[in-house]
Amino acid sequence: MSRRVSDELADVLIIGAGASGAAMAWSLAETRMRIVCLEQGGWMNPAEYPTTRSGWELERFEGAYTLSPNARGRREDYPVNDDDSPIKVSNFNAVGGGTILYAAHFPRLHPSDFRVKTLDGVADDWPIDYATLEPFYDLNARMMGVAGLAGDPAYPPKEPPLPPVPLGKLGETLGRGFNRLGWHWWPSDSAIATRDYEGRAACINLGPCITGCAQGAKGSTDVTYWPVARREGVELRTHCRVREITVNEEGLASGARYVDGNGHEHHQRAEIVILACNGVGTPRLLLNSRSGRFPDGLANSSGLVGRNLMFHPYAMVTGLFDEPLEGYKGPTGCSIISQEFYETDPARGFVRGYSAEMLRGMGPVSTALWGMSSNCLPWGAEHHAAYDELWDRTAGMVAICEDLPEPHNRVTLDPDLVDADGIPAPKIQYQLSENSLRMLDHAVARGSEVLKTAGARETWSEAPLRPAGWHLMGTARMGSDPRSSVVDPVGRAHDVKNLFIADGSVFVTSGGVNPTHTLQAIALYIADHIKKNLENLFD
Amino acid sequence: MNEDSLPEPVFSAVLDELIPARDSSLPGAGALGLGATVESRLGAAVALVASGLAALDALANTRKARDFVDLPREVRVELLREVAASHLGFVENLIVHLYSAYYQHPRVIEAIGLENRPPYPDGYELESGDLGLLDLVRERARLYRDA
Ligand SMILES: Cc1cc2nc3c(=O)[nH]c(=O)nc-3n(C[C@H](O)[C@H](O)[C@H](O)COP(=O)(O)OP(=O)(O)OC[C@H]3O[C@@H](n4cnc5c(N)ncnc54)[C@H](O)[C@@H]3O)c2cc1C
Ligand code: SF4
Numbered sequence: 010m011s012r013r014v015s016d017e018l019a020d021v022l023i024i025g026a027g028a029s030g031a032a033m034a035w036s037l038a039e040t041r042m043r044i045v046c047l048e049q050g051g052w053m054n055p056a057e058y059p060t061t062r063s064g065w066e067l068e069r070f071e072g073a074y075t076l077s078p079n080a081r082g083r084r085e086d087y088p089v090n091d092d093d094s095p096i097k098v099s100n101f102n103a104v105g106g107g108t109i110l111y112a113a114h115f116p117r118l119h120p121s122d123f124r125v126k127t128l129d130g131v132a133d134d135w136p137i138d139y140a141t142l143e144p145f146y147d148l149n150a151r152m153m154g155v156a157g158l159a160g161d162p163a164y165p166p167k168e169p170p171l172p173p174v175p176l177g178k179l180g181e182t183l184g185r186g187f188n189r190l191g192w193h194w195w196p197s198d199s200a201i202a203t204r205d206y207e208g209r210a211a212c213i214n215l216g217p218c219i220t221g222c223a224q225g226a227k228g229s230t231d232v233t234y235w236p237v238a239r240r241e242g243v244e245l246r247t248h249c250r251v252r253e254i255t256v257n258e259e260g261l262a263s264g265a266r267y268v269d270g271n272g273h274e275h276h277q278r279a280e281i282v283i284l285a286c287n288g289v290g291t292p293r294l295l296l297n298s299r300s301g302r303f304p305d306g307l308a309n310s311s312g313l314v315g316r317n318l319m320f321h322p323y324a325m326v327t328g329l330f331d332e333p334l335e336g337y338k339g340p341t342g343c344s345i346i347s348q349e350f351y352e353t354d355p356a357r358g359f360v361r362g363y364s365a366e367m368l369r370g371m372g373p374v375s376t377a378l379w380g381m382s383s384n385c386l387p388w389g390a391e392h393h394a395a396y397d398e399l400w401d402r403t404a405g406m407v408a409i410c411e412d413l414p415e416p417h418n419r420v421t422l423d424p425d426l427v428d429a430d431g432i433p434a435p436k437i438q439y440q441l442s443e444n445s446l447r448m449l450d451h452a453v454a455r456g457s458e459v460l461k462t463a464g465a466r467e468t469w470s471e472a473p474l475r476p477a478g479w480h481l482m483g484t485a486r487m488g489s490d491p492r493s494s495v496v497d498p499v500g501r502a503h504d505v506k507n508l509f510i511a512d513g514s515v516f517v518t519s520g521g522v523n524p525t526h527t528l529q530a531i532a533l534y535i536a537d538h539i540k541k542n543l544e545n546l547f548d
Numbered sequence: 549m550n551e552d553s554l555p556e557p558v559f560s561a562v563l564d565e566l567i568p569a570r571d572s573s574l575p576g577a578g579a580l581g582l583g584a585t586v587e588s589r590l591g592a593a594v595a596l597v598a599s600g601l602a603a604l605d606a607l608a609n610t611r612k613a614r615d616f617v618d619l620p621r622e623v624r625v626e627l628l629r630e631v632a633a634s635h636l637g638f639v640e641n642l643i644v645h646l647y648s649a650y651y652q653h654p655r656v657i658e659a660i661g662l663e664n665r666p667p668y669p670d671g672y673e674l675e676s677g678d679l680g681l682l683d684l685v686r687e688r689a690r691l692y693r694d695a
Binding site: 397 | 670
């Protein structure tokens with residue numbers, strides 16, 4: 010009988026098998042250390058994703074593939090009390106984490122995003138910069154399979170390994186609108202295999218990537234990093250939910266106490282512990298890891314664990330066009346992006362800025378439900394004529410607004426709510442700042458302007474978008490000063506020298522782009538540091 | 549139909565008014581047989597809908613001395629609007645679930661010009677589009693700031 014590493018001391022214990030945990034595991038695998046990853050979810054079966062069956066569209070709104078863990082309520086999920094936030098948490102708990110549902114929009118941060126204090130006098134500078142992460146962005150782009158087009162004037166030079174996602178009629182129509190206004194736009198960098206790539210079949214433009222990609226074309230880490238990491242010897246243990254990180258007499262992390270799928274408690278010992286549970290799961294676990302030595306939670310001497318939660322407030326504008334746009338074809342969230350309003354311009358009345366991510370259209374059911382909620386699809390004799398005017402004639406824009414860190418926006422432990430294993434659940438307290446509100450207004454106005462210029466006869470908007478709590482950042486920030494940060498510039502907890510944090514919790518500021526490419530690049534950068542310094546990591 | 553089901557034929561008649569026949573080849577939502585699906589999805593709102601349907605038949609009988617289903621179309625719509633206004637949630641709950649069920653129905657999907665199949669495994673063809681449109685953007689000075 011083969012002996013599991015669980016019976017022994019692991020060299021490295023990674024908690025969470027999502028975007029960052031997978032990248033970390035893959036990178037460390039070459040060291041041949043004994044690496045164990047504990048993940049509360051299981052493996053997904055792409056053959057069971059909704060797009061494989063009729064009724065697929067509705068499954069986005071209800072059941073096992075909805076965005077909210079509270080609505081899904083699978084055993085693998087944990088509840089999140091987000092009553093006290095206008096933006097609700099969206100995530101997924103499985104091998105692959107949030108990348109199972111994500112849209113795979115895959116931009117990088119910009120050089121200026123790491124220097125917001127210096128350039129714009131707000132928040133804090135990062136202790137690392139774009140140049141530090143650049144090689145890890147490139148590496149991650151190869152591993153995740155990024156489609157895009159070189160030459161974007163909004164970025165320093167970069168060469169995506171795969172050709173861009175098709176513009177289609179919708180992308181061309183919107184691109185012409187941007188051109189008329191003289192605004193920047195570019196095909197979106199997307200973690201989507203636009204041709205067969207590293208064992209993944211090419212994207213066949215199914216549309217709704219956000220209920221899982223049955224084709225395996227989307228770069229979710231269950232099909233990118235994990236197969237390689239496991240081949241290289243990493244042990245990934247699923248349905249194992251960590252209750253707390255344990256510490257020894259010297260104040261070092263000694264491992265983790267976890268509950269397996271049968272409800273049995275275990276203790277996995279480890280030399281190094283790495284957290285990759287995301288911007289809500291990681292502070293929750295640290296706060297749940299109280300001890301005599303760390304009464305306020307592990308790695309929390311700064312009091313900043315859970316604070317400075319950033320979401321990226323979203324504004325959404327939908328335009329109605331006269332002509333069919335074939336918008337139900339192609340990856341929903343990946344077509345073109347505009348960064349015309351990305352860098353700070355004081356004349357706009359807010360600091361920092363946003364990306365405008367153009368969305369493709371909707372399927373038949375979503376069109377009807379959107380028409381109903383937008384009061385443009387009546388019942389009765391006019392129903393069919395009204396529907397025909399909506400069907401395949403919508404295109405949308407979402408603005409991903411930079412969210413600045415504010416200590417009162419935070420994750421704490423709910424005093425009553427617990428998950429299926431009785432572990433205290435997180436509670437979110439979050440308010441939109443004046444700066445965010447002004448930015449959202451600006452985005453709605455500019456979004457309407459570009460959609461109308463592209464040919465939309467009418468537009469509708471929603472800001473902030475309620476379920477858009479899918480980017481979870483800042484709750485264990487990185488910095489050089491232990492008084493004002495949780496981890497140091499290489500992701501190591503200031504208070505616990507064998508504890509690392511590798512997910513979006515370490516973001517100092519959020520930028521105005523989707524975070525996954527960056528948080529994986531950070532995980533690879535931290536892994537690189539660990540590998541290069543194994544001999545004297547704890548000196 | 550079990551005892552607790554929403555009453556027929558008034559329920560199907562209401563669905564036929566909410567989404568009437570599209571043309572001669574596609575009947576209204578009630579005649580398409582969507583009642584059972586809608587009812588199964590109503591959850592706790594089923595009581596609200598049941599009371600709306602009862603109010604509709606009662607109004608038809610007091611006002612027109614006939615059952616709702618025996619009235620001409622224009623009169624049915626007029627009464628339906630009246631009850632919708634007095635029984636908040638009655639029509640709103642129905643149409644959420646009716647729209648969802650209707651726009652998944654194979655005949656409806658074909659009527660709006662799509663093939664009746666899930667997206668996978670055949671997917672869709674999508675033109676790559678004219679990347680020459682980006683020439684204007686390429687000509688611009690770089691947008692990012694040095695830091
Ligand atoms: C609908 C949707 C659309 C999105 N679209 C995009 C997009 O287009 N582009 C983009 O960049 N990002 C997108 N995101 C966000 C993206 O999914 C996240 O940024 C990314 O997955 C975060 O990576 P992570 O490693 O920090 O955490 P996750 O990927 O969330 O992984 C954390 C893992 O840790 C596990 N875990 C947590 N707590 C425990 C515990 N106590 N014990 C054991 N395991 C635990 C979880 O089960 C989970 O699998 C989207 C997200 C959603 C939900
Ligand atoms: S559009 Fe492409 S990436 Fe998205 S689900 Fe379909 S095949 Fe996958």
